Amino acid sequence: MAAAPYPDTLAADAARVAELAAIAALDQVGRGDETTADQVAVDAMRTGLNTLNIQGRIVIGEGERDEAPMLYIGEEVGNGSGPAIDIALDPLEGTTLTAKAMAGALAVLAMAPRGGLLHAPDTYMQKIAIGPGYPAGTVDLDASAQDNVRALARAKGVTPGEITVLVMDRPRHAELIAALRDVGARIQFITDGDVAGVIHTTEPETGIDLYLGSGGAPEGVLAAAALKCVGGFFQGRLIFRNDDEKARAERTGVTDFDRKYELHELVSGDAIFAATGVTTGALLDGVRMSNGLVTTHTLVMDSFTRTVRRIHTTRPL
Numbered sequence: 001m002a003a004a005p006y007p008d009t010l011a012a013d014a015a016r017v018a019e020l021a022a023i024a025a026l027d028q029v030g031r032g033d034e035t036t037a038d039q040v041a042v043d044a045m046r047t048g049l050n051t052l053n054i055q056g057r058i059v060i061g062e063g064e065r066d067e068a069p070m071l072y073i074g075e076e077v078g079n080g081s082g083p084a085i086d087i088a089l090d091p092l093e094g095t096t097l098t099a100k101a102m103a104g105a106l107a108v109l110a111m112a113p114r115g116g117l118l119h120a121p122d123t124y125m126q127k128i129a130i131g132p133g134y135p136a137g138t139v140d141l142d143a144s145a146q147d148n149v150r151a152l153a154r155a156k157g158v159t160p161g162e163i164t165v166l167v168m169d170r171p172r173h174a175e176l177i178a179a180l181r182d183v184g185a186r187i188q189f190i191t192d193g194d195v196a197g198v199i200h201t202t203e204p205e206t207g208i209d210l211y212l213g214s215g216g217a218p219e220g221v222l223a224a225a226a227l228k229c230v231g232g233f234f235q236g237r238l239i240f241r242n243d244d245e246k247a248r249a250e251r252t253g254v255t256d257f258d259r260k261y262e263l264h265e266l267v268s269g270d271a272i273f274a275a276t277g278v279t280t281g282a283l284l285d286g287v288r289m290s291n292g293l294v295t296t297h298t299l300v301m302d303s304f305t306r307t308v309r310r311i312h313t314t315r316p317l
Helices: 010-026 034-049 095-099 145-156 171-183 194-200 217-230 243-251
Strands: 055-060 084-093 106-113 124-130 164-168 186-190 210-216 233-239 260-262 272-277 288-290 293-302 307-316
Touching (some): 010 307, 034 084, 055 217, 084 194, 084 217, 145 210, 164 194, 186 194, 217 307
Parallel strands (some): 055 084, 164 210
Antiparallel strands (some): 084 106, 272 293
């Protein structure tokens, strides 16, 4: 078997960094302050990354350098030794969920050898995702919502009415929702957190067959990294609302504004994905504290070994 393109310890390192961010965010659950919740998670994740034996570079972070004091796109992290690693991260996916003590907030990051992750600009992305096990071309971003539901139903051997589609509950999805209702599909809504939403398509127990809609482009790359590990399908296309967003995309190297990105273009090589629950949701349990101990629940995926681990860790606070 060929050697892994990154150290054997990198998956454990990624898990530990995600856990640190989730633990830091716990104190902000239910306090109504999204900014502070995000900042403490950012600070903890940055501190954790800087202990790692990597030459790390943030390719998807909290924004561009002039907008984010820490973990900005292009920032170098790690202790400067070891392999060159690109990092996509969202220290707190679900700032609103955290501030309002709602389900499903996560601390998330993905790592890949240098050049392995698309430098997605901080814009929106149209997305479609299904789990593994379907023939190539079963669904497509350019097909209508109705056609995708019908095609997936045929592949599963069920009726369109037995297909459940996950959609973010936003006014911009009104036409999409109407189209899905028209074909008879079930719709499950989420309020935030589309990285977890995309991952739900890979887990039969969630009952989610298809993810559709638009959300953040950085989250699209993070979700694609997770799907890379389990063989799922993902396509995305950047959405630009104004010239400023196009200029931002150009600074990350994007020149084709209409390009439909396949999963292997978003994550071109092997990658590691890690997510730790902040608040309990369908994907992961949240952080819990009791008697001076803190317990975390972390999902770690490695595309090279095709391993998926769910780790419950208890440690002194």
